[in-house]
Amino acid sequence: TQRIYFANHTSHLDTVLLWAALPRRLREKTRPVAAADYWKPVAWRRYLAERVFHSVFVERFGQDSAANKIAPLLEALDGGDSLILFPEGKRGSGTELRPFKSGMFYLARHSPGIEFVPVWLDNCYQVLPKGEFLPLPLPCTATFGAPACIGAGEEKDAFLDRLRHSLLDLRNLPG
DSSP, X not given: OOEEEEEOOSSTHHHHHHHXXXXXXHHTTEEEEEEHHHHSSSHHHHHIIIIISOOXXXXXSSSOOHHHHXXXXXXXXXXXXXXXXXXXXXXXXXXXXXXXXXXXXXXXHHSTTOEEEXXXXXXXXXXXXXXXXXXXXXXXXXXXXOOBOOOTTOOHHHHHHHHHHHHHHHHTXXX
């Protein structure tokens, strides 16, 4: 089943943890979404994003409309790939989950049958905090929730709020 895995974002380790938690057959067809302004300019980052993870690049800044910004994601979905997405838009501190950007809503409207799977990533920030290069040997967890699809006629704010709460509910599960 084609899916969009969406998770909280606190570390560059997040993508690696979520991707590695998938079975190999799913990992081969699952592509992380990467911010072009961060991953493309530096050669070793670009190499990892393009050659190792086969990332889909998205332009976060500029005058493009939301529809134009997600065009590469729609192309990947139309090609049969699944995606890993961090809907907060950028890394946080791990203490709170910021509101989601609207891209997931537009992806859902384009592909109404696609499943959105919440994944709560815990302790990645402690293992590889922002600005650090070497990870610390600490445990991390990836908790997967139940898949959801957009409802018929569901409005953007309601859809994004429902998905955000499905992710927050995973945070509160006993570990």
